[in-house]
Amino acid sequence: MNKPILTMDGISKAFAGVRALQDVRFDLMRGEIHALMGENGAGKSTLMKILTGVCARDAGTITFEGRPVTFKNPREAQAAGIVIVHQELNMLNHLTAAQNVFIGREPMRGKMIDDDKMNRDAHALFQKLGIGIDPKAVVGGLTVGRQQMCEIAKAISTEASVIIFDEPTAALTDSEIEDLFKTILDLRGRGIGIVYISHRMDEIKRITDRVTVMRDGACVGTLTTAHCTKDDIVRMMVGRTVYEDPKSRSEVPADAPVALSVRRLRAGPLVRDVSFDLRRGEILGLSGLMGAGRTETARAIFGADRPDGGEVLVNGRLCRIRSPRDAVAAGIGYLSEDRKRYGLLVEKDIAANITLASLRDFMRGLSLHRSKEEEEARRHIETLRIKTPSEHQEVRKLSGGNQQKIVVGKWLTRDSQILIFDEPTRGIDVGAKAEIYALMHELARQGKSILMISSDLTEILRMSDRVMVMCEGRKTAEIPIEEATQEKIMHAATLREARRVS
């Protein structure tokens, strides 16, 4: 094999006395796609931050293109040819694609920016990548996938020899993922070294050459992707095997009553006459592609957005839901995929978050009954197995899985009987995923009804008692789990309405 373009050896780092990295080794060849995997908090991000000069290492060496290097800041790393494409896009939404790609190094003519040259260069770059983005298009108006492509174009235009992708597919649709993979493989063909960080096992298997797995700040090992199985990788990540079997048959009793009934619900262009029933103790999987209207349906049921029409019945009684307040009062809880934005007060402690939806129950006269709040929080920390030093911990300091459990705790405290989980395991690492799954099963067994939106077909098949599929705002299928297959679901998810061209 050829010589590595990048070697990191013996890297150690501690934050305020807490070990983040311990003697980590990582190398990258020219023209290689090297996956970096590990649960959240395993040390992947810290390692990449050290590589790109965001933070300093305590010990260890970095050899890049044969020379030992230390980058003091990301700009130095970029100048040397190491760039990172972040999970959260760093695009300036009001500028054009070309302006974003060349920001900070605009081609000049005298004292003025040479817009023509900039647009020409951007156009050439996009062509090289095989993406048809108009250089003059305002970035905020592009799809997330295309914004990501701009970000990649920007990385390439700096003549980088190492590109780090941090969960690049998290926000992309399937076809955008295909385009991205084509681009990444093309970059590999041109001898660029690629670090690929992702939680998605099938992607790792598909496009990477080697996998390095990290756990608890240490390097567990490096495997050749072609010679290992998903289970090998998962076992290395969590140190145990995680069960992955699809559910074979519905676990809902045949006589379970209908808890939630949605009738001809309409809200905007993405919720068009959606009807379905959710039974007591059932997990109804809601599948579909990006933009199918699944989240919009959930938000309309919950009153987060005002529906245009339709009926929602809870336990057979018609409910006028015009705001989340009405929905919560009717016993519905919504767990958004974006927990930090829509689910949590990240700067408040666990206790304050858990009681937020049911504060009335924690009063003593006019005053908040703080010790009762703390007691409730401790109870959930124990039963949901939330890993935290105490109930006073600020929520932002917890991992994604533990944050999700706190949102669950909030609705359990409120005694909500119907829970809408929107992408319950997005951004949650493999080990915690299994715990969330077990928790959802347990909730269903206790008689709660769960509507689970998920883009992950394995998750849908593994969790659901019944699968409902949406496409372009319409319900296109309802499949009992006994008959559900990935193919059937994908077929329904792409069942577009025939449109007349006017």
Place this chain on the structure above:
Amino acid sequence: MSGNGSHSTSLLSNSGKLFHNFGKQRLVAIGALGVLYLFFCAAGDNFAAYNTFVSILDSSYYIGFLAIGVTFVVITGGIDLSCGTVMVCCALISGTLYFKLGVPMWLCLLLCIAMGGLFGFCNGFMVAVMKLPAFIATLGTMMVTRGLGSIVTATASVTFPQRHADDGWFRGIFKLMGDGLPSGGVPTGFVLLILLAAVMAFILNKTRPGRYILALGSNKEATRLSGVDVVKWEILAYVVSGLFAGLAAIAYASIYSTILPGTGNGFELDGIAGTVIGGTSLSGGVGSIAGTLIGVFIMSVLRTGLPFVGLQPHYQLFFTGFVLAAAVFADVLNRRRRKG
């Protein structure tokens, strides 16, 4: 309740947390206040005198009330630019009611507070229901109230009854003077200020409205999606600010007697400055009434103390600017350390 045991431990942890929350920044602020006071005592002749102490308090009542009220709004992540002019407008209107219409003084004072609350409600309605940016909505109210004061009084100034006049009793709310009392008077207003601050601190930290206001300042959408009526509670924060502007109007009238139409601009910034120096975050979700009071007193000590060391009062603005920037910088540093 599961018995005394858990109760007493929770009390312990509460007080522990209280101390923790009171935190470094607030200790720094208290320290700064003490150092400032001692500095002026040492450097200025007679600064340590009782009369000076009372005049420091006198000049802090109205800004204190404005600042307590505006703290609630700032905690929601909003801003109230109108409280200064609302204060002056309320004072002018209630003074006019008294002199022109013969409304009894006690009713004028109550109406004064009520009018403040009404202006606050208008602000809250514009922000929470009409979704106007708080900056713009309260800027509008600031202009409206400033103009309204001039319209109602036909641009004439209003002088409230003197201490010994028939209806001058209300001045006793803020300062008792008379035979047998110290010549500087007894600062009863200080007791009132502390009492109301304690009540508002209780409301903020220990009641449902307070918790909701903190929550919606921290993350409004997450709070709404938890089934909380965020519109109601956000309006309430502005109403609190308005009511306290009304109270501030009474304090202002009883200390300074003469109210000029067209003034009031800039007082809101004093109130906001006190709030921010006291550690309330302009991005919302975090704040404390005790901190706000300390911030207000720092400004009062500066204003009263500077002439004692031979500097004109307008140097107060000059130095307050530095204090403000330093206080916020300390907060920024603190956050950065916690995050790092």
